[in-house]
Amino acid sequence: MVLFGKKSETAPELKEIKPVEKEEERKKRGFKLFGRGGEKKEYVKPPPVILKEMPPDALTVEEYQIEPPFSKVTIASLPQLGGSMAYYINEVKLTESEDAIFQKLLEIICREIEPPGPDVDVKTHIEREAYRLAKKYGLAKKISTESWPKIIYYLKRDLVGLGPIHVIMNDRMIEDLSVNGLYIPVFVWHRKYESIPTNLIFNDEEALDNLIVKLTHLSQKHISTAFPILDAMLPGKDRLAATFKREVSPKGGTFTIRRFREEPYSIVDLIELKTIDENIAAYFWLLIENRMTVAVIGGTGAGKTSTLNALASLIKPSMKIVTVEEIPEINLVHDNWVQLISRESYGLGVHKIGEIGLFDLVKMSLRYRPDYIIVGEIRGEEAFVLFQALATGHGGMTTLHAESLEYAIKRLTSPPMNVAPAYVPLINVSAMQERVQLPKSITGMSFGRRVRSVAEIGDIDNYMSVASWNPANDTYECEFENSIMLRRVAMRHGVTLQETLAELNNRAEFLRDLRAKGIRNNVQVAKMITSYYLNSPFPRPKIKVAQN
Structure with a gap:
């Protein structure tokens, strides 16, 4: 089971990101699925979430840690945008073998994890269960000392955190997070740089819908194609507004999270x-x-x-x-x-x-x-x-x-x-x-x-x-x-x-x-x-x- 999908090592430029049809849709439309020699071409699905790399000519304005040494944020000035600022999420990268182990372990944990006790920290429980199940299925011997902390970071990020937006949600400089649909950069409102685009892009409708459903469940509300509009509050008192699928938002699901100060201004x-x-x-x-x-x-x-x-x-x-x-x-x-x-x-219909x-x-x-x-x-x-x-x-x-x-x-x-x-x-x-x-x-x-x-x-x-x-x-x-x-x-x-x-x-x-x-x-x-x-x-x- 993949909650948010594999994070890409490299990502294409925004202008190259286009909707990719599924194989079944290609068949219906009559696209050839075979090469010149008759061999069948394997359809490669694009990564559901993309983190664009910072251009070489970008000027770093500010850089700060979020969860060292696994994640940090870079604010950069982009010459191709006339010097406008952009927000770059930098997370530790998994090798191909580490990612394969992570995906396998994530699937096993979602199937077999034991519920934590009433006074047990959830993150600590995830780490213990990950180690237990890794030993049970023989994965522990394949994980090096250097790889284990990285895998645990991604397990906690996707299971306890909010997956792709985990770094943004843990950045105290962010007032507002806005996902405007598919193939569009996620925007944030930064306390110092105001509204700026990020390098995070949702490239898969299912991954975006899954995240919206997770946010909805955390707020103890309901969202569906029958009720595609949501106004709710997350457990940390952050304000959530969302739309589901393409019912009212043609570009796919959308949501905005307005961050809530833990300690209100006096x-x-x-x-x-x-x-x-x-x-x-x-x-x-x-x-x-x-x-x-x-x-x-x-x-x-x-x-x-x-x-x-x-x-x-x-x-x-x-x-x-x-x-x-x-x-x-x-x-x-x-x-x-x-x-x-x-x-x-x-209720349904006109009767409230x-x-x-x-x-x-x-x-x-x-x-x-x-x-x-x-x-x-x-x-x-x-x-x-x-x-x-x-x-x-x-x-x-x-x-x-x-x-x-x-x-x-x-x-x-x-x-x-x-x-x-x-x-x-x-x-x-x-x-x-x-x-x-x-x-x-x-x-x-x-x-x-x-x-x-x-x-x-x-x-x-x-x-x-x-x-x-x-x-x-x-x-x-x-x-x-x-x-x-x-x-x-x-x-x-x-x-x-x-x-x-x-x-x-x-x-x-x-x-x-x-x-x-x-x-x-x-x-x-x-x-x-x-x-x-x-x-x-x-x-x-x-x-x-x-x-x-």
Whole structure:
């Protein structure tokens, strides 16, 4: 049994890769299968997965190890593409004899492997079983000391890992992996070099379909020709979107994996990355403490969910949070937190039996008496229920796909959301976030994510900017003295605007101090914020002086 197929030693150029007909198809079309002398020509099937070799004239820009000494990545500049970057996967190569033993051992393991115990590491178990079965079938004596580690690497890669995309999935610099079909280079989104092609090409439909099915099973979902579209989450919380065979994608099966950070960005991380600065973070902190509604707006890949997650960590520990999402991406360090996710229908036809949508979950969340309702993204009728909740005094946070605040408002007030224009100001403040070109590179990166503007919504056509990003020098300009929301906070607590601005400065200094001390872990930041609430309440209690 071959899960992903044999890796080729050399590969043809991309322009030479063409679909190869099976022998049965050739017979049907009348192709000759015999040479001039009458001898039968053996049909040689091309390798299912191709790793193109790096051209001799390519310039190596960066090289780093993934799983030394077996795999590494090379970022190269290609002269034939005008100097554009490409991502090259380099894995240790098997000799012809090593590959034959590997294929045989892989087939035996898939047939006879014993299941591991409950506390046994799967990779260790694979290695032990491989050695046991190699001895049982007389393969061990054919494997040299140098060959064994290489064979074990490929066994673990194909059985426990994800085969051809194993190296990419273990590269921490990759944000996004995109397989667009057969005979097309796999593309990745690299943290330093953005969208670049790789030397990995799927050349066999069966191998690609097998990988998609494996990913689907790992996500505990279903995909087939009857249901060829999938939106799911892998065990490591990576987001998976896939299409199966040629049902809806003419070039063959496709899939995209959006990588999930094991440790979400904290508010200090966002300050360190300059997505926001200390003053803007302190501003949001004050508003969120007072149950103001925040919407993070931006396009795909702008980092909206990461910013939403970091801002949500500023919610008071005593407040109750309910999150509503299609795919669970929000990850909070908060004990009083109810997490709800939607469920697809398991019925056929027009009857959506068992479907639980965002609308149902947002409606049900009101019965949990939350202080804050966080919806991962609003795009449909759930927006109407969310705004009804905001009108009754609940705090709210969400993200919205739009290129500007004006277009976000138009989306809200149009089908299928249909939010009444009078309810739009219930979004108290919006953060417009984009992926931008930086005036100068930071840690080798020429682009980054920035909150371009922070605007308060006074009415459906009355927006006031209180902070903006200056692209010339990569700094933020704030005008919080004109903030309507800070005036509301001041009135609520019976203090002056100047006292509220002073508190904002105190919190900005507190966050600046956390950054200077290197306190950036979400758990640590949450503890420090809790201690701030206890030691520095706002407004400060006034001490009455006793009169004689």
